[in-house]
Amino acid sequence: MRISFDLNGVSQHVDVEPGEPLISLLRRLGMKSVKEGCDTGDCGACTVLLDGRAVRSCLMVAPQVQGRRVLTVEGLGTVDDLHPLQRAFLQSGAVQCGFCTPGMVLVAYELLLRTDDPTADEVREAISGNLCRCTGYVKIVDAVLLAARWKREGRWR
Amino acid sequence: MCLQRIRRFHFARDPEEALSLLDAYGGRGALLAGGVDLLRMPPRTVEGLIDITRIGLSYVWGAQGGLVIGATTTLTDVLLSREAAVYAGGILAEVLRQVAVPPLRNMATLGGAVVSAHPWADIPTALVALGAEARWRGEKEGRAPLEELYRGAFRGLFRTALLTEIVLPPWDGAFAYAKIGRSQYDIALLNACCGVGIADGTVVWARVAVGARPWRGERLPWAEEALVGRKTNPALWDEVARLVENRIEVGDDRRASGAWRRKVAGVLVRRALAQAAERAAR
Numbered sequence: 001m002r003i004s005f006d007l008n009g010v011s012q013h014v015d016v017e018p019g020e021p022l023i024s025l026l027r028r029l030g031m032k033s034v035k036e037g038c039d040t041g042d043c044g045a046c047t048v049l050l051d052g053r054a055v056r057s058c059l060m061v062a063p064q065v066q067g068r069r070v071l072t073v074e075g076l077g078t079v080d081d082l083h084p085l086q087r088a089f090l091q092s093g094a095v096q097c098g099f100c101t102p103g104m105v106l107v108a109y110e111l112l113l114r115t116d117d118p119t120a121d122e123v124r125e126a127i128s129g130n131l132c133r134c135t136g137y138v139k140i141v142d143a144v145l146l147a148a149r150w151k152r153e154g155r156w157r
Numbered sequence: 158m159c160l161q162r163i164r165r166f167h168f169a170r171d172p173e174e175a176l177s178l179l180d181a182y183g184g185r186g187a188l189l190a191g192g193v194d195l196l197r198m199p200p201r202t203v204e205g206l207i208d209i210t211r212i213g214l215s216y217v218w219g220a221q222g223g224l225v226i227g228a229t230t231t232l233t234d235v236l237l238s239r240e241a242a243v244y245a246g247g248i249l250a251e252v253l254r255q256v257a258v259p260p261l262r263n264m265a266t267l268g269g270a271v272v273s274a275h276p277w278a279d280i281p282t283a284l285v286a287l288g289a290e291a292r293w294r295g296e297k298e299g300r301a302p303l304e305e306l307y308r309g310a311f312r313g314l315f316r317t318a319l320l321t322e323i324v325l326p327p328w329d330g331a332f333a334y335a336k337i338g339r340s341q342y343d344i345a346l347l348n349a350c351c352g353v354g355i356a357d358g359t360v361v362w363a364r365v366a367v368g369a370r371p372w373r374g375e376r377l378p379w380a381e382e383a384l385v386g387r388k389t390n391p392a393l394w395d396e397v398a399r400l401v402e403n404r405i406e407v408g409d410d411r412r413a414s415g416a417w418r419r420k421v422a423g424v425l426v427r428r429a430l431a432q433a434a435e436r437a438a439r
Contacts, residue, residue, distance in 0.1 A: 019164075059192055
């Protein structure tokens, strides 16, 4: 079947199988930041934003995004022009192996769309569904709070 | 996900079309809303998915102190709604903050939680305590208290019917929820939802439900009777906690023993009652 949706601001018209997992479609379209970890919705590595809300792309089939907006970190910033939230992750030492990072960035981005002054507890809740086996989470919380401060200071583009 | 057997995907335009498609598949189709349960463990027989997220069943309405919630409303939308925030002392927000993690709450729907009704789930325990009524459409329209449905063959019903909304009655008092899991967002090892109405320092009504025993949440009418007409004070919560510990039916599973659940049930009921009474007195 053919579906149309917005991927990182670009209209897509693609043929999909009715049971094709969304994660497979996104990776097929080159969004390699979307990682398959547990395939059961538990680890958060496959997180994307759907109409501005974080969802698990491993627990969705591709047709479900018909007519909707999908955001991956490829749509947030580029290697040459990182989003301030991504710069905050780098500056805070919140990136180690990197496998969980795209999902972490996106759940943090969703939080910071709602508020630019989150508490540390709110940040912890926002990232609570995303597993990181490297950092111990402290640096990730620091990064999100730093990005929030930059947002309040008008340093987000 | 093992979805190779899925041959067709449909967007239903309204409840009638969803039911018509479901009927046409004759047991080989499934209604899809949040998909958190369905797509994690799709039944082997399912060949067609019928998306019901665009048929107008996502809403939260306040209705004379009660609430009407559409079946495809996500848990996040319930959590963020102003109507739900003020209902019965804010009980829904308190429960939903302890259900899964934010991205799964963005996907999962209240109707999905009601129909899946996992024994360890938080939502059925709370909805049974709150006296929720389920409304559905199938061959004909139907409505029944959720408590009653859960005692019967509700799984058979929702194989051919479409849950449309959950109706919560008004309560002049407050509720509170207590849960123990391995972490805040983990499934419950045991949960309890209690509500009380208080007039002149006396309990005028009480609701006590305990779930994950390891069975689905049920009310404990004898615990409620022990509360009504009594003066509110910590000694009463202790007394009811002991009663629960002595009388509740619990069982073993691989997550916890029955003996542990028996002990903890009293503790959770005491905590929830004390919290509900404090809220009701405000």
